[in-house]
Amino acid sequence: MIRKYGILFSLILVFIGMALITHFKTGDWSFLTPENLSNLSQQITQTGILAIGMTMVILIGGIDLSVGSMLAVAGITLASTAEIFEPLGWMGPCLAILCAILAGTALGAVNASLIARFKMIPFVVTLGMLTIARGIAYLVTGSQSIRTKADLFKTIGVDTIDKILFRWTHHLSDIPAGVAAEFASRNYPQSIWIEKYVDDLFLPAILPGGAANIGKIDRDHSLFPWFTVALFVAVFVVWLAYFLRSCRKSAQHGASAESARDIAIKIALVAAGCAFGGWVFVSHQGLPVMVLIFAVIALAGSFLLNRTVFGRHLYAIGGNKQAAHLSGVRVEQCTFLVFTLMGFLCAVSGIISTCRAQGAAPATQGILAELEAIAAAVVGGTSLMGGVGTISGTLIGALIIGIVVNGMSIMALPNPIQLVFKGLIIVIAVWIDARTKRGSR
Amino acid sequence: MTVALEMREIVKDFPGVRALDRVNFTIEPGQILGLCGENGAGKSTLMKILSGVIPHPEYEGRILIAGAEKRFRTTKEAEQSGIAIIHQELSLFPQLTVAENLFMGNEVARRGVIDWDETRSSAVRLLERFRINIDPDDLVSDLNIGENQLVEIARALSKNARFLILDEPTSALTGEEVVKLFSILRDLRQSGVACVYISHKLDEVKELCDAIAVLRDGRTIGEPMPTATLNKADIVRAMVGRDIAHLYPRVEHAPGETILEIKNFSVDHPFLPGERIIEDAAMHVREGEILGIYGLMGSGRSELLTAIFGGFAPDEFSGEVFIRGNRVKIQSPCDAIRAGIGLCTEDRKILGLFLEAGLDFNISIAALGRFFAGRGVVDRHRELETVRESIRTLGVKTPSEFQTVKNLSGGNQQKGLLGRWLLSRPSILFLDEPTRGVDVGAKSEIYQIMNRLKMENKGIVMVSSDLPELLGMSDRVMVMREGRLVAECAIGDATPEKLGALATGNV
Numbered sequence: 001m002i003r004k005y006g007i008l009f010s011l012i013l014v015f016i017g018m019a020l021i022t023h024f025k026t027g028d029w030s031f032l033t034p035e036n037l038s039n040l041s042q043q044i045t046q047t048g049i050l051a052i053g054m055t056m057v058i059l060i061g062g063i064d065l066s067v068g069s070m071l072a073v074a075g076i077t078l079a080s081t082a083e084i085f086e087p088l089g090w091m092g093p094c095l096a097i098l099c100a101i102l103a104g105t106a107l108g109a110v111n112a113s114l115i116a117r118f119k120m121i122p123f124v125v126t127l128g129m130l131t132i133a134r135g136i137a138y139l140v141t142g143s144q145s146i147r148t149k150a151d152l153f154k155t156i157g158v159d160t161i162d163k164i165l166f167r168w169t170h171h172l173s174d175i176p177a178g179v180a181a182e183f184a185s186r187n188y189p190q191s192i193w194i195e196k197y198v199d200d201l202f203l204p205a206i207l208p209g210g211a212a213n214i215g216k217i218d219r220d221h222s223l224f225p226w227f228t229v230a231l232f233v234a235v236f237v238v239w240l241a242y243f244l245r246s247c248r249k250s251a252q253h254g255a256s257a258e259s260a261r262d263i264a265i266k267i268a269l270v271a272a273g274c275a276f277g278g279w280v281f282v283s284h285q286g287l288p289v290m291v292l293i294f295a296v297i298a299l300a301g302s303f304l305l306n307r308t309v310f311g312r313h314l315y316a317i318g319g320n321k322q323a324a325h326l327s328g329v330r331v332e333q334c335t336f337l338v339f340t341l342m343g344f345l346c347a348v349s350g351i352i353s354t355c356r357a358q359g360a361a362p363a364t365q366g367i368l369a370e371l372e373a374i375a376a377a378v379v380g381g382t383s384l385m386g387g388v389g390t391i392s393g394t395l396i397g398a399l400i401i402g403i404v405v406n407g408m409s410i411m412a413l414p415n416p417i418q419l420v421f422k423g424l425i426i427v428i429a430v431w432i433d434a435r436t437k438r439g440s441r
Numbered sequence: 442m443t444v445a446l447e448m449r450e451i452v453k454d455f456p457g458v459r460a461l462d463r464v465n466f467t468i469e470p471g472q473i474l475g476l477c478g479e480n481g482a483g484k485s486t487l488m489k490i491l492s493g494v495i496p497h498p499e500y501e502g503r504i505l506i507a508g509a510e511k512r513f514r515t516t517k518e519a520e521q522s523g524i525a526i527i528h529q530e531l532s533l534f535p536q537l538t539v540a541e542n543l544f545m546g547n548e549v550a551r552r553g554v555i556d557w558d559e560t561r562s563s564a565v566r567l568l569e570r571f572r573i574n575i576d577p578d579d580l581v582s583d584l585n586i587g588e589n590q591l592v593e594i595a596r597a598l599s600k601n602a603r604f605l606i607l608d609e610p611t612s613a614l615t616g617e618e619v620v621k622l623f624s625i626l627r628d629l630r631q632s633g634v635a636c637v638y639i640s641h642k643l644d645e646v647k648e649l650c651d652a653i654a655v656l657r658d659g660r661t662i663g664e665p666m667p668t669a670t671l672n673k674a675d676i677v678r679a680m681v682g683r684d685i686a687h688l689y690p691r692v693e694h695a696p697g698e699t700i701l702e703i704k705n706f707s708v709d710h711p712f713l714p715g716e717r718i719i720e721d722a723a724m725h726v727r728e729g730e731i732l733g734i735y736g737l738m739g740s741g742r743s744e745l746l747t748a749i750f751g752g753f754a755p756d757e758f759s760g761e762v763f764i765r766g767n768r769v770k771i772q773s774p775c776d777a778i779r780a781g782i783g784l785c786t787e788d789r790k791i792l793g794l795f796l797e798a799g800l801d802f803n804i805s806i807a808a809l810g811r812f813f814a815g816r817g818v819v820d821r822h823r824e825l826e827t828v829r830e831s832i833r834t835l836g837v838k839t840p841s842e843f844q845t846v847k848n849l850s851g852g853n854q855q856k857g858l859l860g861r862w863l864l865s866r867p868s869i870l871f872l873d874e875p876t877r878g879v880d881v882g883a884k885s886e887i888y889q890i891m892n893r894l895k896m897e898n899k900g901i902v903m904v905s906s907d908l909p910e911l912l913g914m915s916d917r918v919m920v921m922r923e924g925r926l927v928a929e930c931a932i933g934d935a936t937p938e939k940l941g942a943l944a945t946g947n948v
Contacts, residue, residue: 249822308817309810316806319795326752326786326793327807327861328778387797 007381008269010432011396011403018407025411034283036406041280044402045294046071046353048395050373051380052301053345055394056338058377059305060317061386062122064339066111067346068369069133072362074104074350076137079146079360082153093152100354101347107133108343109336116336130370137362145361148354155289157355162225162286225286232278239270290352297348302391314338318386375422376401379429401425445469446491446524446604446635451502453486453495455848460486461500462659468604473626473636474665475650477643477680479852479880483659484639488606492526493519517546523603527593527610535582540564542581543596567599571625585739587614594622598629605629606637609878611645615737615906616941623649641880643673655679677881688885689913692892696916697728698765700900701782701869706760708741708748708924718744720924722760726869726900731891733915734904734926735940741924742904743787746871750784751777764869778807783867785859787874787904789851793858796847800839801828803846803857808864831860836886852883859890869900876910888914908937920944 022031030036050067057064078100085092107129114125155164247263281287305311313334316324325331349369354360380397382389404425408418448466452459461483468474478484489495491504493513504511506522513519519526533542540561549560564577573591581589590610597605607626611619626636626649640646646653652665653676662679702725710716719741726732736742748758751771762769764780771777777784786792795803805813805824813824828842835856839849846854855875862870872891876884891914894901905911911918918935920928920943928943 246822250825307819307821309814309819310817312802312806312809312819315798315802316795319798320791322791323786323793323795324806326747326750326774326784328773328775328810328865329806330773330775387795 005269007393007396010429011400014400014403018403022407022410031407031410034280036410037280038284038288040402040406041291041294042288042356043406044398045290046349046356047369047372047376047402048294048398049297049345049349049352050369051376051394051398052298052391053338053342054370054373055377055380055382055389055391056301056305056314057122057342058318058374058382058384059314059386059389060335060338061321062115062335062339063374063384064111064122064126064342065370066107066126066129066133067342067349067373068366069130069137070104070107070343070346071350071353071366071369072137072360073107073133073140074100074347075354075360075365076140076146076362077103078153078351078354079148080140082148082150083146086150090152093150096150097152097351100351101344104347104350105340105344108340108346111343112336112339115339116332122339134362137365141360141362143362145359145363147359153355154358155355156293156352157290157358158288160225160228160281160286160288161231161292162227164289165227225282228281228286229278231287232274232281236271236274240267243267243270290356293348293352297345298391298395305391310334310337315387318383318388320387372401375426379426381433397429400429445507447503447505448487448491449503449505451487451490451500451504453483453490453500460659461490464502464656464659464661466654466661467665468635468637470603470633470635471630472652473630473638473650475646475653475668476637476639476656477641477646477653477676478656479680479882482656482680482880484656485608487656488526488608488637488639491519492516492524492606494526520600520602523601524606525597525600525602525604526606526608527590527597528608533581533589533593533596535580537581538577539568539575539579539581539584539592540577542592543567543577543599545596547600563599567595571595571598572621587618587738590614591618591622594625602634604635604637606639608639609641610638611640611642619645641878641884643676643881646676647671647673680881688881688888689910690885690888690892691914692896694729694895696730697898699725700728700765701726701902702763702766703749704761704763706745706749706758706762708744708753708758711757718924719748719758722924722926724919724926726902728868728898728900729895730916731895731901731903731914733911733918734902734921735906735908735911735918736904736921736944738906740921740944742921743873744924745921745926746784746873746902746904747786749777750774750782750871752784778865778867779811781866781868782871783807783862783865783869784871785862785873785875787877789854789858794846794854797845799843800832800837800846800849800857801825801842804828804831804860804864807861808866811865827864828860831864832857835860835863835890850880852879855879855887856883859887863890863894867899869902870894872901872903874905875903876905876907884910908940911940912937922946 019029019031023029050071054064054067078096081099082093082096085095088095111122111125111129114120115122243263243266281291305314313324313329316327316329317331317334321331350360350366353365357365376398377389377394378384378397379400380389380393380395382394382397401422404421405418408421413421446468448464451461451464451466453461464483464487466487476484476487486495490500491513493516496514497512504513511518511522513522513524516526534545537545543564544560549556549563561577568575568577571591571594573588573595575584575588575592581592584592594607594610610622614622623645626638629636638646638650647668650668652667653671654665655662655676657680666675666679704723706719706722707717708719710718722745724732734742734745744753747753749762749771751773755772762771764782769776769780771780771782774784790796795806801824805828809819809824810817813820813827825842832839832842837849837853837856837860839853846857849857855878859872859875875891876887879887891901891903903911903915912932912935915935916932918930918932918940919926920930920940922944923946930939
């Protein structure tokens with residue numbers, strides 16, 4: 001039981017431990033506030049998306065050291081093409097996103113073809129790409145940082161889905177002239193302007209006391225995120241239906257079926273997870289767009305690995321390359337796809353991190369991101385020897401590291417100490433993993 | 442007889458399995474004791490305990506040498522007590538030279554600095570002592586498997602072992618090498634070394650050993666039996682607990698049309714430009730026929746099958762392949778599987794299995810894309826159903842279909858590998874050493890499967906170094922020598938002497 005959910009168990013331990021430590025250190029429960037936890041989920045998004053690709057790369061026995069630099073190139077591409085395409089109106093940002101994705105994927109494809117076609121060692125190829133791509137990022141901007149201005153980017157970087165839906169359902173043009181004039185006169189930038197508008201419109205509707213209370217109420221409680229509620233409920237219901245169907249089917253053809261207790265535990269865990277996640281996001285303005293993107297990518301990655309022939313072939317390649325080849329696995333093709341996919345995910349991550357920071361900086365963006373991604377995968381149980389690893393494990397790995405980093409920031413530990421602890425977490429996690437595996441043998 | 446080695450009441454549990462159940466075992470100096478048992482009977486586990494591979498507190502029971510209890514926590518400690526083991530899986534370092542391998546962990550050095558001249562001359566002396574004709578400066582990766590084995594034995598003996606354990610030492614040796622090994626072992630017996638000889642080759646065991654101990658399902662069956670009074674059937678009965686009346690149950694079946702034909706088939710040498718490892722091979726297989734291919738190690742038997750199967754890069758081989766009379770172009774194993782060919786590889790741990798993955802994964806991998814998936818998405822339920830079915834029909838002994846393959850015995854691993862290729866529904870099946878390192882019971886079950894496939898009109902090509910098996914199961918035999926298919930015999934004309942002569946070129 002503990003072995004099966006061992007990694008989940010460590011996540012819960014780290015979470016509770018960090019809550020207590022921060023409490024003793026700071027005297028309040030700021031770590032446990034929905035605001036902080038929602039923020040934490042956004043902090044791990046950049047690394048998390050990279051770690052999903054990295055899991056696949058490591059799974060086939062490879063490694064990609066260039067993800068931080070490819071991420072930076074994608075970010076810079078986004079910011080600089082957005083400037084160029086600015087005259088195109090709403091199409092500009094969309095084209096910029098497309099360019100960024102193309103840039104990241106293309107760099108990934110360069111890695112991929114050197115590794116798959118020319119049989120070069122992934123470590124060396126990506127080590128080269130690490131500096132090449134970083135150099136490109138500097139060259140594109142002449143070493144300058146670029147700010148992004150478009151609303152679309154702000155939406156991706158800071159908004160929640162509930163806010164977007166609200167905006168869609170209440171067309172912006174419907175904003176009463178008086179409100180608009182008032183905000184315009186205060187010189188709010190547009191996004192805050194909308195946020196304010198949302199708050200003002202919602203508060204009277206859902207709170208007793210109406211418009212009179214506006215000023216007194218914390219803005220966090222202003223917009224009740226129905227959509228996020230619906231989403232979490234729907235996710236749980238769909239998962240439950242699928243899971244029970246799968247259990248029934250297994251039982252039908254006499255599988256070594258899971259016991260009723262195992263099934264109950266699993267359902268309870270997922271329900272608890274959904275409830276907790278739901279509580280966090282519902283209590284703080286709804287599900288951030290970037291976290292939704294992260295979740296969708298994680299789901300897709302998990303589906304790819306667990307349910308598709310391609311995913312199964314990745315495990316085969318990592319498990320025994322020669323045997324995989326002789327079992328009809330197209331090793332070259334799969335390797336190419338995995339490293340290209342890694343480039344694509346770097347681009348997505350780069351776009352998100354640029355949107356969150358509202359700008360791209362060649363000198364700082366994605367620095368050490370490769371190490372964080374590898375660490376998340378490894379802490380989550382992915383074997384550097386290849387053939388062993390799961391997306392869910394990697395997500396938990398990313399969370400564990402994220403929690404520790406977040407907690408340390410709350411305690412305001414100096415950065416050098418944070419670095420040391422971050423490294424320790426990785427080593428300890430791998431050590432525990434090795435111990436438990438030896439025990440089970 | 443005070444320096445006898447005893448193992449008392451040894452118990453070892455693996456998750457879900459009791460591998461050894463109160464095993465007792467004694468061996469005295471100057472004795473060669475054969476240890477027989479089916480795969481999974483616990484022979485290798487017992488020897489791992491004895492040699493410190495499984496360290497002291499992980500098992501129960503006692504090990505006594507000359508009456509004193511020993512608790513080996515490392516292989517080094519076992520070595521210091523004079524126990525040396527030669528594992529079934531070779532443990533040499535392929536990138537190092539023979540001399541370096543011989544003294545690995547036991548270097549000829551002064552204050553940590555290796556004396557290479559002395560290393561080399563010691564190596565020469567050691568190899569000469571056992572009349573092994575290998576240059577100590579050769580890289581181990583350039584040796585064939587038989588030579589590897591001899592180096593390994595020389596390495597074990599260099600440590601002045603008093604108790605030598607050999608686990609399946611002859612499975613990859615040629616007849617000549619076996620004779621050499623036996624004479625070395627007899628010399629050692631003369632000089633007072635005690636030897637445990639584990640093998641499935643009962644003829645060899647009977648010829649070499651003074652007594653035979655039998656393990657079955659983790660228990661010792663009776664006392665060691667002196668070989669003088671034993672016959673093979675007695676040993677087999679003790680091993681499997683039943684008679685195996687017909688070891689090679691060949692069925693007569695009229696072959697049909699030619700299903701696979703190759704012409705002018707050549708394969709380039711991977712390292713030496715201009716050289717070829719297969720030269721101008723031609724052969725055909727008919728439906729419902731087992732074609733046996735015999736040849737020495739390194740004669741190109743496995744390479745021939747691998748090349749036809751598309752296992753080499755397309756620019757490394759040339760030739761024509763016809764399936765049912767139609768020319769096909771096979772450039773990768775993927776093409777071959779689609780064309781209806783299966784290759785059950787030799788050396789299952791290196792070329793065949795995904796050892797860290799489950800049995801289900803291992804069985805379904807070659808059939809996934811074609812039978813269990815629509816648009817690339819695997820239907821896990823259908824897959825598992827089929828896998829379970831195949832585990833049942835093949836008689837794989839496993840606690841569950843998700844069992845990690847590493848933890849299965851050799852025979853069950855081999856059945857799983859065979860299961861993989863049956864699941865891909867080939868019409869032509871290549872079997873490369875299908876029963877190497879497999880116990881008698883599993884062997885006979887594998888033969889039954891081959892017969893069933895033959896009756897289903899599949900074309901089967903079997904490569905085997907085991908002559909009785911080859912002669913017992915094939916309908917036709919071809920002999921390979923130095924990359925050429927040199928002769929073909931109808932099964933009625935084939936005798937071990939004739940095939941041996943053809944394979945070595947002493948016609």
